[in-house]
Amino acid sequence: MWLLLAFLSATLLGFYDVFKKHSLKNNAVLPVLFLNTLFSGFIFIPFILFSLWSVKADPDSLFFVPQAGWETHKYILLKSFIVLSSWIFGYFGMKHLPITIVGPINATRPVMVLVGAMLLFGERLNLYQWIGVLLAILSFFMLSRSGKKEGIDFKHNKWIFFIVLSAITGAISGLYDKYLMRLFHPMLVQSWYNIYQLFIMGPVLMLLWWPKRKATTPFYWTWSILLISIFLSAADFVYFYALSFEDSMISIVSMIRRGSVVVSFIFGAMVFREKNLTSKAIDLVLVLIGMVFLYLGSK
16 A cells, blocks of 8 residues: 555655746746745644544544644654755756756665665665665766756756755655654645745845845746645655554655656656756656665665
8 A cells, every 4th residue: 555655745846846847947946945844834724723622623534633742843854854855956056957867866766775775774785785775876977968958067056955955854754754753743744845835935035035125036826836835745644654554664664755756757848848858858767767676775
């Protein structure tokens, strides 16, 4: 069951990336990110209030949000800071880079999760997992060569650095998610970390963007901004539910979710008309083969 949920989450995540790319085109990054947190918060506030006040609220429902004190919420607040850090780096990188480059880089997150598990939990990689790691490294090297054809130098381009930082913090978030799902209800974590992100992004927007808004890229509204929140919330809901299964494996779930790169790559080719697709497709295939080896090594 949790495997099917992971594949569903990957599909939804792919569309999330597409709408994010569309929303950030010639647009101010921080207001888009703020609205993402705002709409995501609005999605979950009704569930929180209904669970708190309604006598009809079913504690066994997937949408029920249990009450918890500061001892629990401090863990969720930390989750908010980690995710928001990943998003800030990722949004800026996504705006300035082709989605057909961003997607494969983000697809290396399962490798980072495995390395993190090895360093933090003392896990050892088997032969298949090492092959998956080496293929991911090779694909990253080849992707850098593809990027040079578009004038993108991986060594000196700060937006590539932003995407890599986004992937690293995203991997940290993935490791932390598995820990949280062993302790807390999925809806408790998802609903409140979205609320906390809204309160974090508000001051960030007012301090960093608002005073300089007339001297930077202007903000404009597009309906794809709302779709970012809808598809991300749905993808995360399915993701947290998958991790709530006792036999679920974060390394496998993380790997499958990176399959979202297939959706974003297709839209990058068909909708955004990006270049050098043949060489990037080879890089993508290497990433996907690496995922297969990670799967085989984790069975």
